[in-house]
Amino acid sequence: xxxxxxxxxxxxxxxxxxxxxxxxxxxxxxxxxxxxxxxxxxxxxxxxxxxxxxxxxxxxxxxxxxxxxxxxxxxxxxxxxxxxxxxxxxxxxxxxxxxxxxxxxxxxxxxxxxxxxxxxxxxxxxxxxxxxxxxxxxxxxxxxxxxxxxxxxxxxxxxxxxxxxxxxxxxxxxxxxxxxxxxxxxxxxxxxxxxxxxxxxxxxxxxxxxxxxxxxxxxxxxxxxxxxxxxxxxxxxxxxxxxxxxxxxxxxxxxxxxxxxxxxxxxxxxxxxxxxxxxxxxxxxxxxxxxxxxxxxxxxxxxxxxxxxxxxxxxxxxxxxxxxxxxxxxxxxxxxxxxxxxxxxxxxxxxxxxxxxxxxxxxxxxxxxxxxxxxxxxxx
Amino acid sequence: xxxxxxxxxxxxxxxxxxxxxxxxxxxxxxxxxxxxxxxxxxxxxxxxxxxxxxxxxxxxxxxxxxxxxxxxxxxxxxxxxxxxxxxxxxxxxxxxxxxxxxxxxxxxxxxxxxxxxxxxxxxxxxxxxxxxxxxx
Numbered sequence: 001x002x003x004x005x006x007x008x009x010x011x012x013x014x015x016x017x018x019x020x021x022x023x024x025x026x027x028x029x030x031x032x033x034x035x036x037x038x039x040x041x042x043x044x045x046x047x048x049x050x051x052x053x054x055x056x057x058x059x060x061x062x063x064x065x066x067x068x069x070x071x072x073x074x075x076x077x078x079x080x081x082x083x084x085x086x087x088x089x090x091x092x093x094x095x096x097x098x099x100x101x102x103x104x105x106x107x108x109x110x111x112x113x114x115x116x117x118x119x120x121x122x123x124x125x126x127x128x129x130x131x132x133x134x135x136x137x138x139x140x141x142x143x144x145x146x147x148x149x150x151x152x153x154x155x156x157x158x159x160x161x162x163x164x165x166x167x168x169x170x171x172x173x174x175x176x177x178x179x180x181x182x183x184x185x186x187x188x189x190x191x192x193x194x195x196x197x198x199x200x201x202x203x204x205x206x207x208x209x210x211x212x213x214x215x216x217x218x219x220x221x222x223x224x225x226x227x228x229x230x231x232x233x234x235x236x237x238x239x240x241x242x243x244x245x246x247x248x249x250x251x252x253x254x255x256x257x258x259x260x261x262x263x264x265x266x267x268x269x270x271x272x273x274x275x276x277x278x279x280x281x282x283x284x285x286x287x288x289x290x291x292x293x294x295x296x297x298x299x300x301x302x303x304x305x306x307x308x309x310x311x312x313x314x315x316x317x318x319x320x321x322x323x324x325x326x327x328x329x330x331x332x333x334x335x336x337x338x339x340x341x342x343x344x345x346x347x348x349x350x351x352x353x354x355x356x357x358x359x360x361x362x363x364x365x366x367x368x369x370x371x372x373x374x375x376x377x378x379x380x
Numbered sequence: 381x382x383x384x385x386x387x388x389x390x391x392x393x394x395x396x397x398x399x400x401x402x403x404x405x406x407x408x409x410x411x412x413x414x415x416x417x418x419x420x421x422x423x424x425x426x427x428x429x430x431x432x433x434x435x436x437x438x439x440x441x442x443x444x445x446x447x448x449x450x451x452x453x454x455x456x457x458x459x460x461x462x463x464x465x466x467x468x469x470x471x472x473x474x475x476x477x478x479x480x481x482x483x484x485x486x487x488x489x490x491x492x493x494x495x496x497x498x499x500x501x502x503x504x505x506x507x508x509x510x511x512x513x514x515x516x
Contacts (some may be wrong), residue, residue, distance in 0.1 A: 077490050125421045128389035130476045133465075133506055134458040140451045144466060144476075148447040196450035196461070196486060243476035244421070244468045248447050 002266040004229035004379050006089040007221035010214030011228075011341040013278060014105070014332075017327050018171040018178050020208040021292025024113035026063050026106030028210035029055055029095025031137035033064060036212035040224065042099065049216070050096030051088055054106055054115045054331055055079035057265050058106075070097035076237065078278060079329040079362030082371035085337065086233035104330035105210030117330070123374065124264035126240050138196045138205060138280060146283045152190040152249050153298035157197040160282040161188035165322050166310045167279065173311070173350035178205050179325045203284035204328035211334035213341070218379050226345045231357075232265025232374030234258060242366040251363075253332050253370035258361065261295070261372035268355060269294055274343045274358040275315055276336035285309070288361055289317075292372070316352045319343065333362035333371075340375050351364065388406035395422045397436055402507040406438040409471055417459025420473035422511050431441045441497035443467040443511055446474055450484055461485075467495055467511050 012035030014020065014028055023031060029052065037044055046126045049070035052060050072087045074080050081104050088100040107114040109324040117137055120127040121167070135141050150157065166187055171177035183201060221227035236256035239245060246252050262268075269292075277288035289300035294315065309317035318340040320326040327335060340358040342348040361372045391399045391470035399422075401408035411418045412426035413433040425432045461484045468474050476478070480498055482488050494514035502505045 123390040123392045125395075127387075128391065128395055129421050131387050132389050133454060133476050133478050134386065134462055135464060135476075136451065136453065137443060140449055140464050144464065145447055147449075147491060193450075193452050195452065200447070241476075248466075253393055311433055335510045346491075 001086055001231055001376065001378075002083065002264065004218045004231045004376065005093040006215050007218050007227040007229045007379070008213050008341050008375070009216050009221050009224040009227050010036040010042065011338055012036040012039045012212060014210040017176055017209040018207050019109055020107070021110045021112070021149060023107070023208070025105050025107045025115065025191040026055055026059060026113065026309065028107060029103040029212070030063055030105075032105060032167045032210035032212040033101060033103050036101070036214050037083060040214040042214065046099050048099045049088060049091060049100035050085035051085070051100060051102045052104070054104065060103060066101070068097070070100070075086040076369035077364030078280065079333045079369055079371040080331065081334045081342055082360060082362040083235050085213070085215065085230060085373050086235055086371060089230050089233060092215065092217050098133055099221070101144060102215065103210065103212045104334035105209050106331055106333060108329035109206050109208045111271055130241055130243060136303050137367065139198065141242050142281050143195050143198050143283070144242050145245060145367070146311045148248035149283065149286070150197075151303075155301050158185055158189060159201045159286070159305070160187040160197065160300035161199070163279070163282040164188045164305070166304055167322045167324050169316050170319050170350050171325035174321050175349060177321040177326045178204060178207060179321070190321050201324070204280045204323035204332070205325070207327045207329050209327050209329045209335070211338045213337060222379065227379070228341045229343045229376045229379045230373060232261045232263070233372065234260030234264065235369075235371040236260075238367060238370045240365055240368045245367055250297065250369065251287050251291050253367060254275065254287060254361070254363070257370040258292035259371045261359070261374050265374040267374060271357050272315065272359050273355040274319065274340065274352050275309075275317045275356070276340050276360040277317060278332055278336055278362040279318060279324055280328065280332060280363065282324065285317065292359070292361060311350065319348060319352060320348045336360045336362055337373065340373070344375050344377050367373075381392055386500055386502070391505070394424055398422050399506060401438065403505075405499055407509050408436050409439045409469070409473060410434050410436055417505060418472045421470055422504055425510070430450050440470050441513070442470040443495045443497070445479070445489060445491055445493045447487055447491065450486070450489075456476070463489055465489070465511070475509070478510050479512065480510045
């Protein structure tokens with residue numbers, strides 16, 4: 001494993017998750033930030049770098065009373081916060097800043113001062129060549145490639161249901177999960193059709209919440225309680241138009257980002273104790289397992305069916321319950337990062353024994369962007 | 381489908397030839413003179429080799445059904461259930477569209493089924509390239 005340059009020394013979500021009708025979007029950022037800063041044992045005035053998406057960095061800085069010397073407002077949807085971790089690690093290493101705050105807050109359900117789902121620019125290629133055909137958002141866009149994937153590998157729609165069932169098993173162990181009741185494949189297949197072949201229980205939740213991370217250099221991190229080291233990172237983008245993906249059975253952005261992250265960490269798949277794969281819809285863990293190289297093309301469904309990712313399996317995945325059962329405010333990536341950090345620290349609700357390496361992998365837009373972070377308990 | 385109220389594309393200088401083509405009953409693609417790459421959506425240069433030496437041509441209009449979803453929620457211009465499809469054009473590129481002249485069901489919409497373009501006039505300026513099951 002390569003040497004780590006930076007570490008997470010503070011991590012927290014909003015005090016409440018789910019339905020938070022008494023907080024605006026920016027206050028969700030602030031609530032998570034105050035929790036994360038308290039977790040790190042620092043004060044707001046120690047922060048000299050900020051990164052955020054969905055909310056502007058200037059409104060965040062003003063609201064929190066921060067005067068930053070380094071700013072990253074990379075906004076590519078749900079995996080923006082993973083990219084922020086990557087960029088902050090580089091900035092800390094370059095000496096541009098010493099203590100970075102990364103925040104997410106989204107009033108996805110209550111819609112209080114919320115950014116909302118981006119409307120395509122009039123005349124953009126997306127607006128000209130996708131919007132006229134009745135797309136209504138992620139449920140009718142993110143889902144478009146899956147029938148081709150299922151056909152190529154001779155799989156049925158029930159493999160999507162199996163993803164949701166296993167994740168609900170994890171959610172059942174998590175008091176903060178939105179949905180905790182066990183479900184069966186039949187329950188998922190019989191839930192209301194949203195966008196064929198996707199039934200309701202194959203689609204993510206729509207909730208309110210937020211999260212924040214505090215990063216500093218690996219050297220300084222030694223003075224903190226339970227630092228979680230960043231040992232590998234990756235990122236890429238492909239296209240904002242799902243119809244123009246190179247291949248509907250694999251994501252180029254996933255492959256490139258994952259390869260970079262594993263290479264920069266100097267680890268192999270066998271080293272990974274815990275995995276978070278952003279699951280806005282039930283097909284994403286299938287693509288993620290294959291595109292990150294945990295499974296061969298077409299074999300992820302069987303890997304999940306054989307309970308490798310379930311409680312007790314060899315590759316515990318989406319152990320908070322995921323976007324399907326835990327929470328999904330719109331840009332879920334922050335919650336994947338938070339669960340990776342909790343697992344490495346050993347404080348997760350559904351704690352996996354002795355997690356030394358956790359990988360968090362995110363998506364932005366409809367397979368448009370991707371970022372991957374490798375966390376380690378060991379500073380090296 | 382109540383086509384009068386669906387959102388219509390706003391052409392730009394780089395795409396005007398495409399929408400002029402559909403008005404005239406042609407599905408216009410672009411081909412790189414340098415590397416022969418055929419591509420879509422329109423750009424005044426080749427996205428593969430960056431050459432600005434490109435030519436426009438009328439595609440055959442033949443395609444096959446590559447993938448789709450069937451939305452269950454009616455929106456202005458669309459009565460549910462309706463399929464949002466991606467078709468593979470004979471010339472190589474793929475495009476999003478709707479499938480007409482065919483039940484909007486998984487049984488009727490079979491992947492790889494042959495399709496042909498069906499131009500659907502929406503306004504004086506905009507005619508959309510929809511697709512229907514091939515008669516051949």
